[in-house]
Amino acid sequence: MTQPYNSPFVYVSCQHGAEKILKELLSEPVGPYRLAYSQKGLVTFKSNLATPPWSRSLPEHPLIRSRGHVLERLEGEVAEPMIDSILEKYSELDWQHLHVWQRDIAQPGWHGFEPGRSALASFLVEKINKALEGRQDTRRASTDHIASADTKILEIIIDEPNRWWVAAKPVQTTEDGWAGGVYAPAIPEGMISRAYLKLAEAIRWSEMPIKPGDRVVEIGSSPGGACQLLLDLGAKVTGVDPADMDERIADHPSFTHWRSRSLQVKRKEFAPFKYLVCDANVAPNYTLDTIEAIVTYPTSRIEGLILTIKLSDWEHALLIPEHLERVHSWGYSRVDARQLAHNRREYCLAAMK
Ligand SMILES: C[S@@+](CC[C@H](N)C(=O)[O-])C[C@H]1O[C@@H](n2cnc3c(N)ncnc32)[C@H](O)[C@@H]1O
Structure with missing residues (x-):
């Protein structure tokens, strides 16, 4: 029937x-x-x-x-x-x-x-x-x-x-x-950039358990929408970016700015961080090489990653399984990918130990 x-x-x-x-x-x-x-x-x-x-x-x-x-x-x-x-x-x-x-x-x-x-x-x-x-x-x-x-x-x-x-x-x-x-959080007054919404959705989707007091580093942090969200969550945040931060972030007591490119920072400087967020506008392999160098360094204790991976064209989405496999090989057990509603031509890769 x-x-x-x-x-x-x-x-x-x-x-x-x-x-x-x-x-x-x-x-x-x-x-x-x-x-x-x-x-x-x-x-x-x-x-x-x-x-x-x-x-x-x-x-x-x-x-x-x-x-x-x-x-x-x-x-x-x-x-x-x-x-x-x-x-x-x-x-x-x-x-x-x-x-x-x-x-x-x-x-x-x-x-x-x-x-x-x-x-x-x-x-x-x-x-x-x-x-x-x-x-x-x-x-x-x-x-x-x-x-x-x-x-x-x-x-x-x-x-x-x-x-x-x-x-x-x-x-x-x-x-x-x-x-x-679509996870559509309320848009806060004075939102510094769309990256606020993107990271709010990424955290919710990946269930990354970022708590007040956790130390988080963001690579590609200017002007500071994502840092604004992390600071709202009570995290202690370091932003790595050669460009200026919005002054509301730069002046925040829980924020530190390392004004440089990620590769110029010594890898041992990343030892205090529990979570790493990366939103640098660079090619996927550059992002993955940079993060690999940081998280495979012997002093690294990074438990969770939220990476924005740019897609220079849509066909590059075919490489997502390779990216996931690569991050998995660094010792992260839960590795997942999703093009978030607030992503543009890019996707979010989240990984947890
Ligand atoms: C899309 S914007 C980041 C937006 C930011 N996450 C926010 O919340 O407002 C990309 C940033 O990546 C930075 N960037 C590009 N290459 C970088 C590198 N190698 N190291 C650090 N920052 C980099 C650029 O200066 C730019 O500010």
């Missing part, structure tokens, strides 16, 4: 520009799928098998921001009837929370655009929650609820204001629990 909610379609969302390589990697003959629909930042695929909405079999790749089973595509000019039709059709499905999110409209950071902060999605959430109340359905929708492992998530993806997709997934990873795969 056909199960009413089974579907052969899956979607992946990603940063604008990453679609091409994801299509190559996930489509036949390399991957198991055939390409279906594609837009900037959102690609759908078809497989030979219709799977249930809570099947754990979903695409995986560091460039995938979020993924799910596509249940249907809807078009319409007026939100209310579209919402009613979705709530009616999926009322019998045992979903637990509904995430509403919008496909990226630009590259992160472009003219102030940041993923995961869509006014349209918030507007729809209000309408959906009102409709759910009216139906005496106690389940709720949100744009920012963080769902825990195994939660059954229904999704409304705003592709265009008049074209939505309904999808479903079980939460299998930390980022599956974020609407659209």
Whole structure:
């Protein structure tokens, strides 16, 4: 018997520009799928098998921001009837929370655009929650609820204001629990740079347990957004960068500036640090050579790394497994990669002993 909610379609969302390589990697003959629909930042695929909405079999790749089973595509000019039709059709499905999110409209950071902060999605959430109340359905929708492992998530993806997709997934990873795969912390007043958001997301994703009093070094620290976050967390921070730090960071009592390039600092100077963050705008091999020299030095006690690795073009994402293997060989047991929502053409490599 056909199960009413089974579907052969899956979607992946990603940063604008990453679609091409994801299509190559996930489509036949390399991957198991055939390409279906594609837009900037959102690609759908078809497989030979219709799977249930809570099947754990979903695409995986560091460039995938979020993924799910596509249940249907809807078009319409007026939100209310579209919402009613979705709530009616999926009322019998045992979903637990509904995430509403919008496909990226630009590259992160472009003219102030940041993923995961869509006014349209918030507007729809209000309408959906009102409709759910009216139906005496106690389940709720949100744009920012963080769902825990195994939660059954229904999704409304705003592709265009008049074209939505309904999808479903079980939460299998930390980022599956974020609407659209975006961890969107509040933007603090006086944020020094976007690196604040990038590092906030990196710490949350990697679960790096940075605590007040921990000593953290950042290579490529100017102007200081990431240091601002680390100082807010109560860490004692050293920034290595030939360029100036914002004076709010430079004057902070828990901050020290080493005004030089990383290779000019003696390796034994890194002995006091527990965590190392690197956000230098240099080639991947330069970053990895620099960090390898530091963490393999006999006096190093660095337990955790958060590295931003630049991708000079999208094809360089094919080298991610090699990068992970290399970092693993330095004695880090948990090594993982993800293109964060707040990354630009770069990805985050996190490693812990
Ligand atoms: C993307 S910015 C860093 C943003 C910074 N993390 C923040 O939170 O605002 C890149 C920085 O890397 C620095 N940089 C490039 N090569 C470096 C090296 N070899 N050692 C230290 N810093 C370097 C540049 O001077 C530049 O300030």
